[in-house]
Amino acid sequence: MKVVKEFFGHINEETVDLYTLENDHGMSVSCMTLGCIITKIMTPDRDGTLENVVIGYDSVDEYLTDSYYLGAVIGRFAGRIAGASFELDGVTYPLAKNNNGNHLHGGLKGFDKVIWDAEVIEREGEAGVQFSYFSPDGEEGYPGNLNVSVLYTLNNQNELTIRYTAKSDQKTVLNMTNHSYFNLSGNLQRDTLDHSLQLKSSKYLELNDELLPLRVADVQGTPFDFKAAHSIREGAESSFSQNKLAGEGYDHPFILDTNHDHEIVLKEEQSGRSLTIETDEVAVVLYSGTQIQENGEIRGVPARKYLGLCLETQGLPDAVHHPEYPSCWIEKDVEVTKATTYKFGTF
Ligand code: FUC
Numbered sequence: 001m002k003v004v005k006e007f008f009g010h011i012n013e014e015t016v017d018l019y020t021l022e023n024d025h026g027m028s029v030s031c032m033t034l035g036c037i038i039t040k041i042m043t044p045d046r047d048g049t050l051e052n053v054v055i056g057y058d059s060v061d062e063y064l065t066d067s068y069y070l071g072a073v074i075g076r077f078a079g080r081i082a083g084a085s086f087e088l089d090g091v092t093y094p095l096a097k098n099n100n101g102n103h104l105h106g107g108l109k110g111f112d113k114v115i116w117d118a119e120v121i122e123r124e125g126e127a128g129v130q131f132s133y134f135s136p137d138g139e140e141g142y143p144g145n146l147n148v149s150v151l152y153t154l155n156n157q158n159e160l161t162i163r164y165t166a167k168s169d170q171k172t173v174l175n176m177t178n179h180s181y182f183n184l185s186g187n188l189q190r191d192t193l194d195h196s197l198q199l200k201s202s203k204y205l206e207l208n209d210e211l212l213p214l215r216v217a218d219v220q221g222t223p224f225d226f227k228a229a230h231s232i233r234e235g236a237e238s239s240f241s242q243n244k245l246a247g248e249g250y251d252h253p254f255i256l257d258t259n260h261d262h263e264i265v266l267k268e269e270q271s272g273r274s275l276t277i278e279t280d281e282v283a284v285v286l287y288s289g290t291q292i293q294e295n296g297e298i299r300g301v302p303a304r305k306y307l308g309l310c311l312e313t314q315g316l317p318d319a320v321h322h323p324e325y326p327s328c329w330i331e332k333d334v335e336v337t338k339a340t341t342y343k344f345g346t347f
Contacts, residue, residue: 079317
């Protein structure tokens with residue numbers, strides 16, 4: 001196991017460092033101090049060939065102008081918050097408006113665009129890096145001074161675990177995730193339409209035309225039923241209104257029926273790669289990369305829809321306006337922690 005630290009770039013006077021965690025099988029995860037962004041995950045295909053399975057860029061400048069949140073940690077609140085404000089204990093908190101008058105993924109300068117401190121963590125059988133950040137009271141409109149850390153660890157079972165820990169000096173809201181775009185074909189050789197996905201989820205959130213949660217719906221009889229694995233293409237090419245609304249694909253929260261039980265399994269037939277995700281979180285947002293513009297290249301391939309897909313484990317978007325959803329509030333001075341594990345395998 002090893003951790004290698006490299007210089008990745010500058011933002012004004014500040015240095016951005018890249019950390020590569022590598023296990024004894026040569027699998028590696030590269031992540032940096034800007035936004036805890038995962039730039040690369042090298043995993044073996046069924047013949048043992050190591051290739052990259054996430055979308056990323058090679059320079060800090062590309063990440064600074066990026067609007068896709070490639071590989072980044074999202075916070076304080078993942079997904080959209082209607083009207084960019086919420087009420088807590090009788091006080092209204094206006095938030096940054098950065099998406100059609102709504103708030104998206106933490107605002108104008110969310111956790112994805114700030115530089116985090118980093119510390120290498122070496123433990124038996126694990127290579128890791130812990131990023132930490134202090135988010136002051138009022139940042140992007142959110143109440144409470146918040147100390148937050150994100151720990152990435154890689155082990156010899158080809159498992160990457162992301163652990164989010166946070167504590168605030170006031171009651172506040174929190175919903176963090178990682179926004180990696182997976183593409184198991186390796187080095188973006190193919191798009192993700194023929195990736196097959198299995199989800200232990202019976203219910204999803206229907207969205208309105210601003211992509212905000214409308215109501216809880218049953219997956220039964222729709223392209224949102226992934227209890228038996230099927231391709232992303234099935235939704236992308238379906239005439240089902242919720243798939244059309246998401247730009248011919250998916251941009252929806254799925255409520256998980258179970259946790260730590262192979263609840264999310266993604267596979268790519270040609271390479272033989274699989275990804276199994278297990279989480280503490282109540283939901284996963286499946287976003288099929290439908291807003292990626294046909295504009296230039298990403299790592300040598302034409303940028304386009306479906307080039308990667310996100311499986312964002314998290315609480316429910318806009319939960320601040322839905323008391324019936326699982327709570328998104330965190331109490332004053334109480335440390336909260338959530339973890340998600342990504343196991344890279346072959347079949
Ligand atoms: C996702 C989506 C959005 C968005 C973005 C880049 O999580 O929910 O619709 O466009 O990230």
